[in-house]
Amino acid sequence: MCLIGQILMDKTKLTPARILVSFVTAGVILGALGIYEPIYKYGKAGASVPLPGFGYALAKGAIKDVEKYGLIGAFTGGLKATAAGVSAAIFFGYIMALVSKPRTKK
Amino acid sequence: MAEKKLGQQTVKFNNPPSIISTASIAGIKEGEGPLRDYYDMVLKDDLFGEESWEKAESKLSRETVLLSLSKANLTPDKIDYLFAGDLLNQIISSSFSARELKIPFFGLYGACSTMTESLSMASMVIDGGYADYAVATTSSHFCSAERQYRFPLEYGTQRPPTAQWTVTGSGAAVLAKNGNGPYVKFVTTGRVMDFGVKDANNMGAAMVPAAADTILRHFKDTGLSPKDYDLIATGDLGELGGELIKDVVAKEGYDMGSKYTDCGIEVYDTEKQIDVNAGGSGCGCSAITFCGYIYDQLVKKNLGRVLLVSTGALLSPTSSLQGESIPGIAHAVTIEMG
Amino acid sequence: MEKKAEKNISNDFSKMVNEKNPESTLLKDCILAFVIGGLICDVGQFFMNLFLSYGVSNDDIGYYVAAIMVFLGAFLTGIGVYDDIAKYAGAGTVVPITGFANSIVAPAMEFKNEGYVFGIGGKMFVIAGPVLVYGVSSSVIVGLIYYFLMR
Numbered sequence: 001m002c003l004i005g006q007i008l009m010d011k012t013k014l015t016p017a018r019i020l021v022s023f024v025t026a027g028v029i030l031g032a033l034g035i036y037e038p039i040y041k042y043g044k045a046g047a048s049v050p051l052p053g054f055g056y057a058l059a060k061g062a063i064k065d066v067e068k069y070g071l072i073g074a075f076t077g078g079l080k081a082t083a084a085g086v087s088a089a090i091f092f093g094y095i096m097a098l099v100s101k102p103r104t105k106k
Numbered sequence: 107m108a109e110k111k112l113g114q115q116t117v118k119f120n121n122p123p124s125i126i127s128t129a130s131i132a133g134i135k136e137g138e139g140p141l142r143d144y145y146d147m148v149l150k151d152d153l154f155g156e157e158s159w160e161k162a163e164s165k166l167s168r169e170t171v172l173l174s175l176s177k178a179n180l181t182p183d184k185i186d187y188l189f190a191g192d193l194l195n196q197i198i199s200s201s202f203s204a205r206e207l208k209i210p211f212f213g214l215y216g217a218c219s220t221m222t223e224s225l226s227m228a229s230m231v232i233d234g235g236y237a238d239y240a241v242a243t244t245s246s247h248f249c250s251a252e253r254q255y256r257f258p259l260e261y262g263t264q265r266p267p268t269a270q271w272t273v274t275g276s277g278a279a280v281l282a283k284n285g286n287g288p289y290v291k292f293v294t295t296g297r298v299m300d301f302g303v304k305d306a307n308n309m310g311a312a313m314v315p316a317a318a319d320t321i322l323r324h325f326k327d328t329g330l331s332p333k334d335y336d337l338i339a340t341g342d343l344g345e346l347g348g349e350l351i352k353d354v355v356a357k358e359g360y361d362m363g364s365k366y367t368d369c370g371i372e373v374y375d376t377e378k379q380i381d382v383n384a385g386g387s388g389c390g391c392s393a394i395t396f397c398g399y400i401y402d403q404l405v406k407k408n409l410g411r412v413l414l415v416s417t418g419a420l421l422s423p424t425s426s427l428q429g430e431s432i433p434g435i436a437h438a439v440t441i442e443m444g
Numbered sequence: 445m446e447k448k449a450e451k452n453i454s455n456d457f458s459k460m461v462n463e464k465n466p467e468s469t470l471l472k473d474c475i476l477a478f479v480i481g482g483l484i485c486d487v488g489q490f491f492m493n494l495f496l497s498y499g500v501s502n503d504d505i506g507y508y509v510a511a512i513m514v515f516l517g518a519f520l521t522g523i524g525v526y527d528d529i530a531k532y533a534g535a536g537t538v539v540p541i542t543g544f545a546n547s548i549v550a551p552a553m554e555f556k557n558e559g560y561v562f563g564i565g566g567k568m569f570v571i572a573g574p575v576l577v578y579g580v581s582s583s584v585i586v587g588l589i590y591y592f593l594m595r
């Protein structure tokens with residue numbers, strides 16, 4: 001996974017942000033098509049920790065909630081499934097910003 | 107034609123202003139570089155005792171000017187004009203430094219070409235008879251430039267091999283109507299050139315057309331050639347740009363050969379110092395190299411005549427995002443001891 | 445430069461730039477990215493196994509692992525280590541969710557000087573924002589398509 005990212009970073013002039021966006025979107029699409037499921041079963045954390053796993057969780061959550069709650073599920077499912085990661089990132093990000101300062105690069 | 111103009115873009119001074127003193131303050135990484143013995147001061151802490159990188163850069167600029175004045179036994183009230191600029195939005199480092207210095211102030215923006223831009227303006231003002239003393243200065247800071255142009259410092263990214271490292275440092279030069287040299291003899295003012303380079307990680311290449319244009323124009327206007335110079339130094343083209351410009355200028359029949367160097371290559375040891383990749387960049391790059399090393403060599407007469415060509419990339423984060431290519435600018439100043 | 449010379453050079457210029465352009469050290473970069481990215485996922489797997497052994501259900505395990513990995517990414521960023529690893533690992537540290545945490549924490553720390561609301565609050569998602577925008581939007585689209593196709 002990271003290998004593909006590195007090739008993209010070195011070979012193209014894409015910025016990391018663009019790569020992240022395309023990775024997550026790719027994860028969503030693969031998740032929706034049901035392709036990511038077997039990868040996840042096989043790779044476990046190897047497939048859930050990288051960002052396409054994040055996209056996969058978004059897609060899976062949306063589908064699950066649609067099944068459960070109908071149309072509104074399309075809007076609730078994605079974020080619900082990824083709430084832990086996003087909230088953790090915001091919370092820890094805030095805490096880290098409070099306690100530490102950026103250092104100059106050596 | 108104007109009385110003091112020479113050719114299309116060059117000014118010849120009838121009463122060449124003298125650079126009576128210079129000062130340079132460099133950051134930690136620069137202080138580990140090959141020119142460390144020539145700086146007046148090397149920071150122990152890149153924050154310089156301030157709270158933010160911007161405040162640190164402004165203090166850097168202010169302290170450098172004060173140091174250059176004290177080396178010339180002058181005080182700020184004796185100075186007629188301060189010409190200063192830097193990389194930050196609305197050139198805050200320079201104007202906030204001028205807020206404390208209380209010297210009549212012209213703020214300049216020429217990106218990394220500001221050292222020769224300010225030297226040009228200061229020289230013209232003095233030769234024109236409008237001033238006895240003028241100060242030319244510029245500064246840059248790796249951390250403040252990085253957060254404005256690229257990413258937050260702690261964000262994990264890799265720098266491509268063509269990327270350059272913004273110099274933390276400031277250089278100031280005090281110019282006077284009368285003095286014992288070295289003297290500013292010619293000024294060739296550059297045009298903005300853009301050959302369509304869009305890669306902000308390859309600014310050296312983007313500035314080559316402007317630097318080449320100015321150098322060639324300078325030779326044509328003055329009738330001088332590389333053999334008349336002991337040193338031809340561009341500002342921050344880096345390793346890649348340095349190679350390119352030699353080729354481009356040679357194609358027009360001027361072989362700069364071993365006379366040529368680039369401040370961005372001199373300021374770091376690109377072999378040993380990790381992550382500087384293609385060399386230094388930023389306003390401070392040609393500023394500390396000129397005000398430190400080159401000035402010292404001129405005074406000691408190890409160098410007789412020097413052509414300093416600071417180069418600037420006139421991009422902004424907004425223009426890059428909107429897909430614009432990177433325009434370049436370069437100003438050349440001839441400084442000689444004789 | 446004369447007009448003609450200028451045109452000549454401008455024609456050759458992009459070719460000259462490309463010739464001088466050094467290659468990224470692709471192979472070495474890829475190995476480093478693969479190894480370090482793999483190690484990060486191994487850490488994730490370790491926590492996954494750990495939580496599973498404590499009886500966390502299979503459905504919820506993702507939340508736990510995501511939260512703990514985000515914490516690790518944030519912590520390493522906070523102590524100023526993440527960018528040092530990233531220098532070598534490249535995409536190996538960008539692609540895992542720890543990189544997502546890094547992209548949120550780094551600007552939050554950096555812009556603290558601009559205040560707690562507009563600095564930390566406003567700039568936190570400068571880099572990660574697009575990831576959420578496109579990720580969430582596409583998940584909504586997926587949900588909608590699923591609703592209309594499957595019902």
